[in-house]
Amino acid sequence: MTEVALEAHELGKRYGRSTALRGCSLQLPAGRIAALVGPNGAGKSTLLHLAVGLLEPDEGQVRVFGRDPRAGTEVLAEIGFVAQDTPLYPDFTAAELITMGGKLNRRWDADVARDRLARLGIPLDKPVGSLSGGQRAQVALALALAKQPRLLLLDEPVAALDPLARHAFMQELMGAVADLGTTVLLSSHLLADLERVCDYLVVLQTAQVQLTGSVDDLLAGHRTIVGPRVGAEAVPGVAAVVRASHTERQSTLLVRTDGPLDESLWTVHEVTLEDLVLAYLGAADTRPLPEVTA
CATH class of the missing domain: 3.40.50.300 (P-loop containing nucleotide triphosphate hydrolases)
Incomplete structure (x- = not known):
């Protein structure tokens, strides 16, 4: 232990x-x-x-x-x-x-x-x-x-x-x-x-x-995904949306993952420590997020 x-x-x-x-x-x-x-x-x-x-x-x-x-x-x-x-x-x-x-x-x-x-x-x-x-x-x-x-x-x-x-x-x-x-x-x-x-x-x-949590685990458990505009519906492989931005037809989401993402639908990018920190600090100003530990 x-x-x-x-x-x-x-x-x-x-x-x-x-x-x-x-x-x-x-x-x-x-x-x-x-x-x-x-x-x-x-x-x-x-x-x-x-x-x-x-x-x-x-x-x-x-x-x-x-x-x-x-x-x-x-x-x-x-x-x-x-x-x-x-x-x-x-x-x-x-x-x-x-x-x-x-x-x-x-x-x-x-x-x-x-x-x-x-x-x-x-x-x-x-x-x-x-x-x-x-x-x-x-x-x-x-x-x-x-x-x-x-x-x-x-x-x-x-x-x-x-x-x-x-x-x-x-x-x-x-x-x-x-x-x-x-x-x-x-x-x-x-x-x-x-x-x-x-x-x-x-x-x-x-x-x-x-x-x-561990930096390596946290970075491995988060991704930025870009794809068709979404609303409140669930996205397969996404446990929580930490930060979201939208255009008329496209959504960019920084997400905590809980499974594989559909890469035929989403372009998937790794996140940096700065991406992660700024996303969570920004999210804290708008709405509570589930507790995340790794």
Whole structure:
């Protein structure tokens, strides 16, 4: 049986009258590199903050490797977290932050952090507030990985970086994860970056999980089909229509399949991760879809 790194069940969180999450349920298998995708305000940061114990749920529960993240330091020792603004003490040098991390964490590999930053050409003796955005992001990642976490949560860590800095960050992340075997949940709007590195997908929209599963399984289970205009009638081989557009005589449908499609009637195309994410986010604005897991 596959170990579950992160599990949420009917998770809910409110800020006053505003609902950040409601009925949020998911399971992230251990060993995956997962993309957490959704528009601003969908609840991504709230979900990550609940997972690291910075927030307490109003409803439901969240578990990290089967345990409540607010239960004590033993659970938190398993989790690495890089917040959206990569918060670091600006007057501290990277070397000082590495030393401090060793005093606060029982499982800490200072040498790996120092070697990683040295390899990237990031000075250890300068205040991190004087470094570039890309360098600060790399320092935050090095500190998170020095903790040797079993689960690494990243909240839009590359949103403000230029393409070269984003590429360097992603390369460093992939190398480190391969070495440690860490499970990763990475929140980002940058679908092209996610498509290169992630093998699991969680789509969050309007405070709920809209889609979750292995990227390969989800892509294999969806197709874009083009053919004669259809209305509400069932299409053989189609379990659900996720997105539809029509002309006077033709329909273009992104569908979840449950059997063979009639290729004498329909032109069938594979979908990309971007196609899939945009279709489900668009569908969530118009009508509910059946839960999809893979």
